[in-house]
Amino acid sequence: MRRRLVISYLLLMVLVLLALETPLAATLATRETERVRADRLADATRFASLAGPALRGGGPGPLDAELAAYDDLYGIGAAVVDRDRRTVTASVSWKFGTGADTALDTALAGQQFSGPDSVWPWVGGPLVVAVPINDGGEVLGSVVTATPAGKVRRTVTAWWLLLAGIGLLAVLACVSTAFGLAGWVLRPVTELDAVTHEIAEGHRAARVRLRLGPPELRRLAASFNNMADVVSDVMDRQRAFVAHASHQLRNPLTALRLRVEELGPSLADADGRAEHRLALEETDRLATVLDALLTLARAEREENQQVTVDAAGIAASRVSAWLPLARHRSVTLRLDTTDAPAYARTVPTAVDQALDALIDNAVKFSGAGGEVTVTVRPAEGGIALQVRDTGPGMTASQLDQATERFWRAPDAQNVDGAGLGLTIAAVLVDASDGRLTMRQGEPRGLVAELWFPAPEGTAALDGTPVDAEPKNPTAVRA
Numbered sequence: 001m002r003r004r005l006v007i008s009y010l011l012l013m014v015l016v017l018l019a020l021e022t023p024l025a026a027t028l029a030t031r032e033t034e035r036v037r038a039d040r041l042a043d044a045t046r047f048a049s050l051a052g053p054a055l056r057g058g059g060p061g062p063l064d065a066e067l068a069a070y071d072d073l074y075g076i077g078a079a080v081v082d083r084d085r086r087t088v089t090a091s092v093s094w095k096f097g098t099g100a101d102t103a104l105d106t107a108l109a110g111q112q113f114s115g116p117d118s119v120w121p122w123v124g125g126p127l128v129v130a131v132p133i134n135d136g137g138e139v140l141g142s143v144v145t146a147t148p149a150g151k152v153r154r155t156v157t158a159w160w161l162l163l164a165g166i167g168l169l170a171v172l173a174c175v176s177t178a179f180g181l182a183g184w185v186l187r188p189v190t191e192l193d194a195v196t197h198e199i200a201e202g203h204r205a206a207r208v209r210l211r212l213g214p215p216e217l218r219r220l221a222a223s224f225n226n227m228a229d230v231v232s233d234v235m236d237r238q239r240a241f242v243a244h245a246s247h248q249l250r251n252p253l254t255a256l257r258l259r260v261e262e263l264g265p266s267l268a269d270a271d272g273r274a275e276h277r278l279a280l281e282e283t284d285r286l287a288t289v290l291d292a293l294l295t296l297a298r299a300e301r302e303e304n305q306q307v308t309v310d311a312a313g314i315a316a317s318r319v320s321a322w323l324p325l326a327r328h329r330s331v332t333l334r335l336d337t338t339d340a341p342a343y344a345r346t347v348p349t350a351v352d353q354a355l356d357a358l359i360d361n362a363v364k365f366s367g368a369g370g371e372v373t374v375t376v377r378p379a380e381g382g383i384a385l386q387v388r389d390t391g392p393g394m395t396a397s398q399l400d401q402a403t404e405r406f407w408r409a410p411d412a413q414n415v416d417g418a419g420l421g422l423t424i425a426a427v428l429v430d431a432s433d434g435r436l437t438m439r440q441g442e443p444r445g446l447v448a449e450l451w452f453p454a455p456e457g458t459a460a461l462d463g464t465p466v467d468a469e470p471k472n473p474t475a476v477r478a
Contacts, residue, residue: 005185009178010171017167028159030118036127036152037114040145043070044078044131047143051080052135055088067091075148080133082141083108100144103130107142110134119152121160127152188213188221195224201433204232257283306432308455311351311383312342312376318355319374322363330368333359337376344383344452346432351452354428354436355385357421358448362389366445382434382453390445399438425450 047070051063067078071091079090081104106113107130114129126146133141191208198206207228208221260279267273319335326333344351355374362372366389375386394402403426422436429436434452441447 005182006175006178009181010175013171013174017170021163021167025160025163026118028163029120029156032152032155032159033117033119033127036119036147037129040076040127040129040147041112041114041131043076044129044143044145047078047080047145048131048133051088051133051143052140055080055082055133055135055140063089076145078143078145080141080143081108083139088141094146097126097128097146100128100130100146103128103144104142106130107132107144108139110139119149119156121153121157123149123153125149185213185217188217192221192224195228199228204228204235253283253287257287306345306347308343308345309351310341311344311385311452312337312340314351315355315374315376315385318352318359322356322359326363326372329363329366331363331366332371333363333374334372335374335376337374342376342378342383343455344432344434345455346434346452347428350428350432350434351385351450354425354450355387357425358387358450360421362387362391362446362448365389365391367391378454379451382451385450385452387448388441388445390441393440393444393446394438396440399440402438403436 047063047066050066063080067080067089068091070076070078071093075093077091077094079094079096080088082088085104085108103113103115110132112129112131114127116123116125116127119127127149128144128146130142130144132139133143188208195206195208207225210218210221210225213221257280260276260283264273264276267276315337316335319333323333359372359374363370366372370390372390373386373388375384375388377384377386403422426436429450429452432452434450436448436450438446438448
């Protein structure tokens with residue numbers, strides 16, 4: 001945008017310079033031509049005053065010496081022509097040209113002639129002047145001079161170059177001023193764009209400075225800051241409400257569960273005991289939902305401080321923690337990583353909770369005899385943690401909705417879960433400046449990958465090139 005503003009200012013300046021300097025250049029060329037023309041007319045008039053008596057007497061008289069000296073001194077050819085167009089006398093450099101014929105016709109008609117009207121740098125040819133020779137009101141002939149126009153063209157060219165230099169300086173000054181003016185006008189817009197991206201990335205405390213740019217943009221910046229304050233306050237209130245509501249609901253939920261448990265011994269028939277068991281399961285499920293909401297509210301807090309963690313070590317600990325459940329469900333759970341640490345920069349517990357959510361889903365949906373592989377490797381200047389399973393996977397539309405809150409796949413409605421695990425993982429990964437990607441596995445299953453940036457100053461992490469496959473993989477099998 002700054003370039004377009006500068007170009008518009010520059011175009012306007014060039015148009016103004018053309019409008020001013022073009023007439024001035026034409027005026028300078030005409031003025032220089034008029035100055036030379038006036039001198040040549042005066043010289044030709046003097047020669048005409050000398051030529052009258054000479055033409056009456058039938059000879060040139062002193063004109064030969066006058067024209068020769070004039071030609072030798074100024075390099076200007078001159079000739080005296082009688083009324084019958086015969087050359088009475090001429091200087092050495094005199095030559096009849098097309099312009100001389102027109103000038104001679106005008107002079108023999110009793111009028112002075114000079115041409116061209118203006119000498120332009122790109123036009124050749126001499127400046128021709130013709131003056132009639134009168135004696136007692138009778139035209140006896142004409143004096144014609146041809147002045148080389150080279151000197152006039154050089155003078156006009158010099159004036160034009162001076163005008164072009166002044167115009168160039170004006171253009172440079174305009175460009176410098178335009179850049180400063182465009183920067184002053186656009187600086188609030190640039191900062192507004194930068195602050196907008198910062199807020200979108202989670203830095204909700206970022207604000208636009210109000211002392212930049214014109215008043216209209218300062219008012220826009222103030223309005224933007226007010227809007228950001230309102231939105232931030234609303235989000236804080238919403239998250240606080242979710243956290244408080246989840247926390248406050250735990251106490252009555254716990255009391256409700258105790259009361260339901262106390263009803264168990266008083267139930268005699270089998271149907272009542274079955275309903276009692278289902279009621280306890282529902283209270284447990286509700287407690288799980290409340291815990292997930294609390295975790296999500298904490299994960300969405302602004303300005304999460306990032307720490308450096310060993311992603312490989314965390315992955316090993318989480319795989320060990322999920323091994324008992326995997327064995328219980330007859331699922332093979334293995335870890336594929338290097339022996340060296342794999343350091344990543346994340347918010348606290350991001351790797352732990354994200355891996356828990358992914359491994360939980362993988363073990364849950366792989367089914368008996370399934371396999372779940374957790375891989376840790378350096379990738380793209382950071383650390384990638386991949387969880388691959390052999391379950392049914394998801395369709396493309398389901399993958400697009402998988403991180404939405406409380407979303408459950410149509411074929412997983414009866415499977416335990418609150419629909420918040422992937423949402424929490426996505427929020428934590430986003431707060432860590434990382435990314436969560438999921439895709440269909442080959443030939444079946446689901447591949448979920450977490451990527452976290454490496455700490456500043458960390459080069460190759462474990463010494464392997466970026467995107468290299470891990471060496472000497474170790475496995476933990478259920």
